[in-house]
Amino acid sequence: MDKNSPIEFTLAERDASVTITQWVYVTLRNAVMYGQILPGRALTIRELAKELDVSPMPVREALRQLAAENALEIQGNRRVMVPKMTAMKFNELCQARMALESHAAERALPYIDAERLRALQQIDALIDDVQRDGNHGPVSALNQEFHRTLYSANPHQVTLPLIESLWLQLGPFMKLASAHLEVSSQVDRHTEAMDAIEKKDAIALQLAIKSDIREGFNFASTPELLQRFIDESNRHS
Amino acid sequence: MDKNSPIEFTLAERDASVTITQWVYVTLRNAVMYGQILPGRALTIRELAKELDVSPMPVREALRQLAAENALEIQGNRRVMVPKMTAMKFNELCQARMALESHAAERALPYIDAERLRALQQIDALIDDVQRDGNHGPVSALNQEFHRTLYSANPHQVTLPLIESLWLQLGPFMKLASAHLEVSSQVDRHTEAMDAIEKKDAIALQLAIKSDIREGFNFASTPELLQRFIDESNRHS
DNA sequence: TTCATACTTTTGTGATCACAATAGATCCAC
DNA sequence: GTGGATCTATTGTGATCACAAAAGTATGAA
Structure with a gap:
């Protein structure tokens, strides 16, 4: 399971009145919801930040929030992924x-x-x-x-x-x-x-x-x- | 409703194997759970960071996680507080x-x-x-x-x-x-x-x-x- | 005294940097 | 070739800094 598979984000419009963190959160949430991120695919903060063209900081916060909502799973290695279904x-x-x-x-x-x-x-x-x-x-x-x-x-x-x-x-x-x-x-x-x-x-x-x-x-x-x-x-x- | 009331944290032992963010999260979670933070009391990142003797960064992440779990409420002004009960x-x-x-x-x-x-x-x-x-x-x-x-x-x-x-x-x-x-x-x-x-x-x-x-x-x-x-x-x- | 205005301070946000830990790649003995 | 040790690159974590927005405070005229 390597990190080759690219993620096709549907980038929403970034309204100026919305914080970058919130925009990243919504974008990632949609990507999870619509199966654009394959279960088991390892996600890294820097990769997502580069993909979304933001600094790592908002990505960190969005990932933590999604993990708190059980949308993402934090593995022991502190890696983050979409949980696999059983x-x-x-x-x-x-x-x-x-x-x-x-x-x-x-x-x-x-x-x-x-x-x-x-x-x-x-x-x-x-x-x-x-x-x-x-x-x-x-x-x-x-x-x-x-x-x-x-x-x-x-x-x-x-x-x-x-x-x-x-x-x-x-x-x-x-x-x-x-x-x-x-x-x-x-x-x-x-x-x-x-x-x-x-x-x-x-x-x-x-x-x-x-x-x-x-x-x-x-x-x-x-x-x-x-x-x-x-x-x-x-x-x- | 000023920010005069001090918060009495029961500081848990900080194990070296645990990240600071996790420790802050547990500490804040207990403070919420045991009513040590009064509902409506405005919380600021820097204040909590100073109180817990850590940098603002882990506090930010812990607050966001607690907000995602509905333990804290983010107001329009981006201020964070324990929600009041009705x-x-x-x-x-x-x-x-x-x-x-x-x-x-x-x-x-x-x-x-x-x-x-x-x-x-x-x-x-x-x-x-x-x-x-x-x-x-x-x-x-x-x-x-x-x-x-x-x-x-x-x-x-x-x-x-x-x-x-x-x-x-x-x-x-x-x-x-x-x-x-x-x-x-x-x-x-x-x-x-x-x-x-x-x-x-x-x-x-x-x-x-x-x-x-x-x-x-x-x-x-x-x-x-x-x-x-x-x-x-x-x-x- | 009262209320609007200007000024000062504090705050959240986001970027950047340093560092230890982890993962991936390379190399070598067998 | 194959498995294990070493080296290198990448990663998460956490600290610090800059900045704009918000809150708080002082000031002024009525």
């Missing part, structure tokens, strides 16, 4: 998502007003549109947007940062796995969720969210399939 | 603990062997001992140790860092609130939990954990009591 860990992450997000949905339900529901409907319609156009790239980002919009209705939200940490840990594997998969139009349970919201039915909402998460992962429905995708996603590293 | 946030944190920890307990249950159970019994016995001696200081740390030992039985654990984040957010308020409280011998549900473990009864274990958490907070069982403790904990700041 079947058991994948399973735990899915179960954790279902437990935490169904809870967040329930806690958000009382705060969802007509405007918020309309925003959810808009996002869902947008997902349908891009699915119909065969443009499967932005679907997962839009799907996240749907969930985030739902949970953040709760003005005293404390679980969203934890949920985002889980997304970050699942992100790279999902991207790499779906790359080796003819993307069938993913079905989601957003309609069921919105119906439950209209009826203020907490139980139905939790069920819809859990089903949505579970079915989002059922491209790896059997242990053999899952292991195949894990091998695929780790093969390059 | 009644609604307290409620959300409790509910999140119950949801997340009962899930973690359930996922850990299949992995708990005789040795692990014995470790749990030892910790519980130790809690009883110090309670009987009227020494209520280390109880909350031991209580955390009990929960951590339980959840970490799962070798593929992914929720423990999230749980620790919730503990960190509740820690300062709990300490400051309990300071204005004649500490009655807290009863816990550890016995019920261990019984459920022996019977491999997941439902009973989840109930025990949820009850343990809920009753740990019932010093603020009514909204009026809770608000009184919040006012107390914010009064100094």
